[in-house]
Amino acid sequence: MKYARDSRPGISHEKTAQLLFEALPWIKNLTGKTIVIKYGGAAMVDSKLRDDVMSDIVLLKIIGVNPVIVHGGGADINAALKHYDIPVEFKDGQRVTSPEAMEIVREVLVGKVNQELVAAINQHGNLAVGVSGADAGTIIAEQLDPDLGRVGNIVRVNSGYLESIMANDYIPVVATVAAGEDGGFFNINADVAAGHIAAAVHAHKAIFLTDVDGLYEDFSDKDSLISNLTLAETQDMLDKGEIDRGMIPKLQSCIHALRGGVFRAHIINGTTPHSLLLELLTDAGVGTVMHSTEAAYENDTHPHPLGVFASRLVENLDE
Numbered sequence: 001m002k003y004a005r006d007s008r009p010g011i012s013h014e015k016t017a018q019l020l021f022e023a024l025p026w027i028k029n030l031t032g033k034t035i036v037i038k039y040g041g042a043a044m045v046d047s048k049l050r051d052d053v054m055s056d057i058v059l060l061k062i063i064g065v066n067p068v069i070v071h072g073g074g075a076d077i078n079a080a081l082k083h084y085d086i087p088v089e090f091k092d093g094q095r096v097t098s099p100e101a102m103e104i105v106r107e108v109l110v111g112k113v114n115q116e117l118v119a120a121i122n123q124h125g126n127l128a129v130g131v132s133g134a135d136a137g138t139i140i141a142e143q144l145d146p147d148l149g150r151v152g153n154i155v156r157v158n159s160g161y162l163e164s165i166m167a168n169d170y171i172p173v174v175a176t177v178a179a180g181e182d183g184g185f186f187n188i189n190a191d192v193a194a195g196h197i198a199a200a201v202h203a204h205k206a207i208f209l210t211d212v213d214g215l216y217e218d219f220s221d222k223d224s225l226i227s228n229l230t231l232a233e234t235q236d237m238l239d240k241g242e243i244d245r246g247m248i249p250k251l252q253s254c255i256h257a258l259r260g261g262v263f264r265a266h267i268i269n270g271t272t273p274h275s276l277l278l279e280l281l282t283d284a285g286v287g288t289v290m291h292s293t294e295a296a297y298e299n300d301t302h303p304h305p306l307g308v309f310a311s312r313l314v315e316n317l318d319e
């Protein structure tokens with residue numbers, strides 16, 4: 001015999017139902033669309049969090065979204081380089097990559113992080129396929145700058161392999177090692193790769209999961225989190241030179257993606273539990289959204305106070 005379940009502590013059945021219902025227009029809008037999710041090393045703080053992020057991506061897949069995961073692993077690469085006594089150095093968010101460091105980058109990104117993410121997803125059913133950017137010439141690169149060593153500038157993305165994986169209903173998980181035009185491998189910043197891949201697969205959205213809540217106008221002022229930006233405003237932020245560290249390639253990639261046809265780019269905190277679901281399936285949203293066009297900017301009501309779901313629902317169902 002079982003007794004009736006209590007509702008969740010502090011949340012009434014009505015509120016739970018309301019929150020579930022709120023997701024409906026967002027699900028309707030996202031079903032069938034491709035979304036590129038960049039999962040950065042800064043948000044891979046532990047295996048529990050990583051597994052939660054992968055579960056959220058499985059949920060998105062089940063509701064009909066086509067996710068493409070492009071992952072980093074900068075923190076793991078740093079640890080491995082230190083282990084082998086190889087210097088760790090960055091310039092404008094790009095790792096200075098000697099040929100011996102490139103070997104470690106491949107081992108960590110393709111051999112470790114990629115397989116761990118694939119395994120985490122496949123616990124929910126065999127949905128994920130691991131891909132190195134060098135596979136099927138998916139990412140082709142040339143040397144970006146001799147001072148950066150084996151860091152690649154993306155020459156082109158051949159999206160056919162990724163598209164065939166999605167067409168067969170699998171989730172591609174991409175490690176950002178590129179095939180070099182010189183026959184070697186190149187290290188590609190995962191933000192940069194995500195922006196190029198998003199444009200190449202005609203993604204509806206590109207979402208960057210990191211360890212901060214989004215883009216701050218002034219990173220030292222925690223009250224300056226920006227919720228919405230136009231493409232021009234995003235470019236302005238970069239041009240002003242006030243952004244530094246890992247945020248530079250992220251913004252450059254958002255701009256690349258938006259100019260390449262992606263509708264919206266988001267930066268959200270991957271260390272906040274279920275931030276992907278909160279950003280994609282609730283009215284309130286949680287991070288920074290950059291819009292490809294003025295119309296996209298004008299039409300967005302993010303962040304919304306909870307409670308506008310009803311008008312949003314009617315609006316979306318009428319489309």
Ligand SMILES: Nc1ncnc2c1ncn2[C@@H]1O[C@H](COP(=O)(O)OP(=O)(O)O)[C@@H](O)[C@H]1O
Pocket residue numbers: 039040041042043072074191209210211212214215216217218219242243244245246247
């Ligand atoms: N204006 C800014 N707003 C938000 N983050 C910023 C800003 N300027 C610099 N950053 C830095 O960018 C970092 C995110 O980039 P990074 O460390 O490369 O993360 P990931 O591994 O997720 O790519 C943040 O932790 C923060 O220190």
Ligand SMILES: CC(=O)N[C@@H](CCC(=O)OP(=O)(O)O)C(=O)O
Pocket residue numbers: 039040041042071072073074075077093094095105151152176187188189190191246
């Ligand atoms: C050229 C370059 O900087 N490549 C990056 C690739 C991994 C990455 O981008 O990882 P995150 O997303 O965790 O930062 C690196 O070597 O760290």
